[in-house]
Amino acid sequence: MTCTLHAPSRRELLLASGALFAWAYLPKAARAEGRDPRLLVIVLRGALDGLAAVAPVGDPDWAALRGDKALTLAGKAPALPLDSLFALNPAMPNLHRLYKSGAATIVHAVATPYRERSHFDGQDVLESGFGKPGATDSGWLNRALAALQPGGRAGARDAFAVGPIAPLVVRGPAPVLSWTPRRLPPASDDTVMRLIDLYQHTDPALARVLEERMGLATIARAMDGSSARVPGAGQVRAYFAESAGAAARFLARPDGPRVGALAFDGWDTHAAEGATDGRLAMLLGALDGAVAAIESEMKEAWSETAVAVITEFGRTARFNGTEGTDHGTATVALLAGGALRGGRVIADWPGLKPARLHEGRDLKPTTDLRAVLKGLLKDHLRVDDGALAAKVFPGSGAVKPMAGLLQQA
Amino acid sequence: MVRDPNAEAALALHRFGLGPRAGSVAAIAADPRGALIAELDRPGAGRLADADLLSSGAAGRAAFAFRQAQQVARRAERAALQSNAQNATATNAMQSGEGETAAGSPPQMKPAEQAGAPPRRNPGPGLPQQIYLDEAKARFGAALGAETGFVERLVWFWSNHFCVSADKGIVRPICGAYEREAIRAHVLGRFGDMLLAAESHPAMLIYLDNARSIGPDSIAGLRQRRGLNENLAREILELHTLGVRTVYSQDDVTRFANVITGWTFVPFRRDSIRGGEFEFNARMHEPGSQTVIGNSYGQAGVEQGRAVLAALARHPATARHVASKLARHFVADDPPPALVERLSQRFLATHGDLKEVSRTLLTSPEAWEMPRAKLKRPGEWIIGALRALGVTHAEIGPVMQAHNLLGEPLWRPSAPKGFADDSAPWLDGLAQRLDIANQFARRMGADADPRAVFEETLGPLASNETRQAIARAESRPQALALLFMAPEFQRR
16 A cells, blocks of 8 residues: 555545645744644544543542553553553553654543533544534534635645545535545454344344354454464554554655545444454554654754644543443643653542442543633634634633643644 | 335335435335336337447447457467567577576567567457447446436346356347347336346346257257257246246257247358348257147247247246246245235236236335335345435446345346345345445545434334444544445335
C-alpha cells in the first residue's frame, strides 16, 4: 500500500462532501507568529473505556471496582506510571515515552455534553460540536478551519480525511481532501461476533454457516487469550499505522493541508474487554503504533503538531457479567504532539466511590471535552473566541477554552 | 388473513422485487400486489433505454474489426522485432570484428527501445470488454432505478433460464445485446417467441455450438469431416423446454439436432454489413423429414426448426418445467404443488403468455404465504443493498467485483444450466457477503442513517433482535453492514 497525493476520484470527493480546489488561504495569525501549526483529530468509534486506557491506580477504590482485571502497577502486565494517581495501559509504550518527554497530555474524566448512551447520537455530538445529535451535517473541525482568517497559501484551508467516508468532524464548508487506503480492513471480529449472535437468536442455519466459515473457535480462543492471538490483529495494526502515517505525510508537506481527521472503529467492548491481554490491549497497541507513525512521518513538523484522540463517551466503571463494560459517560482524551506542553494528566478527579459515580455506574464527567478542543483550536490554530463559541461549538459560551495546553500560549 | 400493509409491501419488494428504496414501502403499501401488477402493464416494461447500446450484429462486427486491427498490429510488431534482431546481430558481428570486448560494449537494449518504438501502452479494456461493461452498466442502472424491480427480476430469471456465457468464443461483446433482443423483448410476451428468439440468436448458437453443426447428409456435410453437434438440441430439450428426464429420448435429441443444422450466423469475413446476424445456411442443413417426440416434421429449411420449437413451447412438460422453475425462483426451494399447478395451467391456457403467467404468480395466495426462507441470489442481494443505500448510479468496478466474489459473475454461468436457484449453493458465500456488506457500508454509506435505512427497508419484517443489533452497533458503517447481513435482508 502506498501513499501518494493522488487526485481524488470524483466519487471520493463526493463522499468527502466537498469539491477539491486550491484555496489561497492560511491561518494568518499563527503564521504571523512564525508558526505553521498542524492539528490531527482521531475519533475512536464505539466508546473507549477511559479507565482501562488510563487507570487511576492510586485511587483506593480502583482495585475493588475492577477486581483482578484492574490495571495495576504490579502483575503480569504492569501499567506504565504517569503520576501519583494515574498509570497508562502497558500496550501504549510510545505514548508513555512521549508523555515522559513532555509531548503528550492526558485529560481524564472528560465528556461531551451528550448524556444518553447511543453510539450514533454520541458520535454525532462528539463530531458535530453541537449540544444535540442530528443538528447539522458539518463538523467542528471543518467549521473551525472555515473560521480562520484567509491568508496567502494554497492548500492550507483544505481539510484532510482518511477513509472512504470523511468523518463528520471534518465535513463541512471548507473543502475536504480525502485519501483512502487501497485496501479497507475486513469486517472486524466484533462485527462477526455481533452477527453470529444475531443469527443464533434468529436464524440458526446462517449462524452455523458463518461460525464454520469464520472459525469461531479461533475467535473464542482469542477472546481470552493473548492479544497477539487476536485474529486480524496484524491487519488492524497495519491499517491504523498506515492511515495515521498517511495523514501525517499529507500534513507534513509544506503545501499540504493543516488539519485532518480519521476514525478508528472497534472500541465497543461489551464482552471480554481484554484490557491487558485481549482485544482492547490489541486496539490500544494499534493506536499507540498510529501515534508513533504520526510522529515519524511528521518529521520536523512534529514540533508544530497536536494530535487529539477523542471518543463519543466512556464505559461503565464496573465490569458487566461478561467481563466487558457497557456504555458509560466520562472517559479520557489523549493529546500528543511536539507543540504540546505535556507530561501532565489533567483531571478534576471525581473519585470512584459508588456515590461519586454518574448515575451510580459511570465515571462522572468533570471536564467538558469542548473546553479541551477549544483550547487547542484557540492556542494552536488561533481560532478566535467568538467563532469558537458561536460557530465551532455553538452554545458553548459558558465553556471556556482550556488554557496552557500548548507550549506557546 | 389480515396483514400489516407495510409488511406486505416490504415482502412484495424483497420477494418479487429488487428490495425497497427509501419511500418504496410507503408508496405501495396501499396495494402491494397492485403495484407489482402495474409494473407488468407499464408500456415498454422490461425494455432498456438503450439508445447508446449496439445491436448484437453491430457489436459483433465492431469486435471483429477490433480483433482484426489487433492482429495486424501484432503482425507488424513481430515483423519489426525480427528485422531489428537481424540488424542487432549484424552490428554485434561488426563490433566483434573490431575486437571490442563484451565488457566494453554498451548495455544491451531491448529491441523495441533500440528501434525507437514507443513503449507499449496500457490499452485499457479492449472493445469487446468495453461493450460488455457498457451493457452491464445499463442492466445495473435499470435495476437500481426500477420502481419495484419485479419485471427486472423476471428478466434476470429468463436470462438465466436461457443463459449464454461471455466466456465462450465471441459471446462477450454480444451477451448484453442477447439479453435485450431475445429476453427483454419477450419477457411479458409469449414463451414461444422468447424461445425462438433465444435459440436463433448468434450468442446462443455460438455458446451451445450449433453455429458449426453440420447435417451429415447436407451439402457441406458430404464435403467435409465436421458434422453434427447435439449440444444445443439437448439443452433446449433438457433445460429450456421439457426438462431433464421427461418425455424425450437420445434419438429425439439427435433428430432435433438434425432439424436445427444450418441455424448459424453470417460470417464476419464474408459480409461486413450483415456479419454476425442470424442466418439459415441451407448448405449445412440436414435434408429430409425428422421425427421428434413422436411428431413428424416434413417442413423445409428453417421452418422445420421453427415448427419443432413451437411444438415444444406448447408441450405440457414445458409448462410444468417452467412453472416449477418460476415458483422455485420466487417462492420456495420446494414450491407448493398447488402454485406450480396453477402456473402450469395458466401457461397452457394462455399459450405461454408470460405476462399472464407472471400475473398468476402474483395473485396466487401461496406465493405470499410461504415463509421467507430462500436466500437471495448474490446479484439480487447486491442490488438490494445499493438500493437501500440510495445509490442510483453504481460504479461498475466494485459491483462487478462483488458479483464475481460471491460466485455470480454477470452473464458468466459455469454451465448451460445457469446459476443455481435453490438456496444451498449460495450459503457458502455468506462470509464473502459480510466482506461486501462491510465494503459497501464503508464506501457508500456516507450519508445513510442506519436507523432510517432499517425502517425503510426491513422495519415491518424485522425481528426485535435485528432491530436491536442495528441500534446498538458501534458505528454507522457497522450498523449498515449488520443490516445487509440480517437474515431478513438475506432471505426473500
